[in-house]
Amino acid sequence: MSRTSDLILRNGIALTGEELKAEPFGSLVVRAGVITELTADQVSADGTPEVELNGAVVLPGLIDCHVHFDLAAHAAPYLHWERTPFVRSMTCFHNGLLALRAGITSVRDLGSADRMTLHYAAEVNSGELPGPRVVAAGRPITMTGGHCADYGRIADGPDEVRLAVREQLAAGAGVVKLMATGGISTPGNPGVPQLGIPELAAGIEEAHKAGVLVAAHAHAPQGITNAIAAGVDTIEHAAFADDDNHKQMIDAGVTLVPTVTALNPIAAGIGIPAATVAKSLKAREVYRASTAKAIAAGVRIAAGTDAGTALNPIGGLLDELTMYAERGMTATEALRAATVTAGTLVRRADEDAPIGILVVGARADLVIAEQDPRQDLEILRRPAGVVTGGRLVDLGWVERTLTEIEPVLAEARA
Structure with missing residues (x-):
């Protein structure tokens, strides 16, 4: 998982607000784990990690x-x-x-x-x-x-x-x-x-x-x-x-x-x-x-x-x-x-940022899907990308680690 909680996603479609309304964007900007901008513009990166989506769909995690x-x-x-x-x-x-x-x-x-x-x-x-x-x-x-x-x-x-x-x-x-x-x-x-x-x-x-x-x-x-x-x-x-x-x-x-x-x-x-x-x-x-x-x-x-x-x-x-x-x-x-x-059920009393919704000001927990899951839920069976608190998850590392530890755990549980 990336150690930074700053990130810019480029050129995708966001499912925003309470109704998960589709909104094309040029830049979805995350600073300190929170969504700070969702705009049609190409915001300057200034060294921030970037991910090109090529029209992929982003929804709340x-x-x-x-x-x-x-x-x-x-x-x-x-x-x-x-x-x-x-x-x-x-x-x-x-x-x-x-x-x-x-x-x-x-x-x-x-x-x-x-x-x-x-x-x-x-x-x-x-x-x-x-x-x-x-x-x-x-x-x-x-x-x-x-x-x-x-x-x-x-x-x-x-x-x-x-x-x-x-x-x-x-x-x-x-x-x-x-x-x-x-x-x-x-x-x-x-x-x-x-x-x-x-x-x-x-x-x-x-x-x-x-x-x-x-x-x-x-x-x-x-x-x-x-x-x-x-x-x-x-x-x-x-x-x-x-x-x-x-x-x-x-x-x-x-x-x-x-x-x-x-x-x-x-x-x-x-x-x-x-x-x-x-x-x-x-x-x-x-x-x-x-x-x-x-x-x-x-x-x-x-x-x-x-x-x-x-x-x-x-x-x-x-x-x-x-x-x-x-x-x-x-x-x-x-x-x-x-x-x-x-x-609404997992937001603790001491947290300011909303969770489970894609809006400016919300915690940047996100899923990237190759197509729109509102048309077919099965698209989410294996997400194309996952972001937690602004950190991009290395799904390849996750898969490799699961492959390595599952036999060890199975033996320990036997």
Whole structure:
């Protein structure tokens, strides 16, 4: 990756603003990681690195709003949290390169067993490691016996939830994750409410005092209702959401992050725990239908994949966008879910520059495509170029490094 955050892109077409409107340009100028000019003119370089685009399309960098960067997409993924810190840290590094290769320039990491992803986020966000910008939650907060209780921060009662949130914030969390229902990938019933309204509200109040958004894992109607009533910012998954839930999200201005593709790889006989397979296969079509209903109802949707879970590797965001398009979004709307809308969820309170949008003054996280992805999302399967914070990513180096470290990681994980 280039060490400079100054850059000039020449002679391309920018997808600008909230509507991703095509705007031909002569110069797209980046200074100190921020877009400072977008003009038809040929601005003098004065030694600034330049890239000739020859009519290629530039759009905001893609954002995956729900990942687990220190999981390795194993058939039994949570066992990876029991690996050594070295293997887990290498997994974060590997996943960061997978994300860059896919044009993902920001992620929201929604849960680790400890502070691993918080440490990784600090290294990447400071420019010490190559990778996408990371907003991490630290440990997810759950009740005794709740979803992810084996690895999350157990908290029972409002005071304990408040303390748990303070712990994550003190450790550097830029988002907070609360469990409002059971899960599909862990033991128990995903439809059962877990943390209640007083507990959720206490955690949300504490996060909001610090200017930090809160995500609620919530699959079923009562848990979703509870989380919205408590003041949550995003609902994650919502596999079994009903029409009332969708209306509640709209009325409260809550964003849905569906992660609908997370269940696509699940099948029997490939090492995934039998209970997870049974729940996943039972839920899959309902989940897809619920996401389609949310799209039709006009719920605000930000793209996320739950990457890191069973056989669901980092980098599959385009498949998630394709699922949205197959269920009622236009290609442009799907792209907005992974850029403009997603950008509102990964901007920290202490940051001035907008994220996920291509306008003067925004952070220069960009993807370069040979053709217009609004006409065909598949064009983004392998981007022609990626820029993070004004730094041009050496995609050749990324590919070579992935080739070299993947066999080593596979052996270390064996």
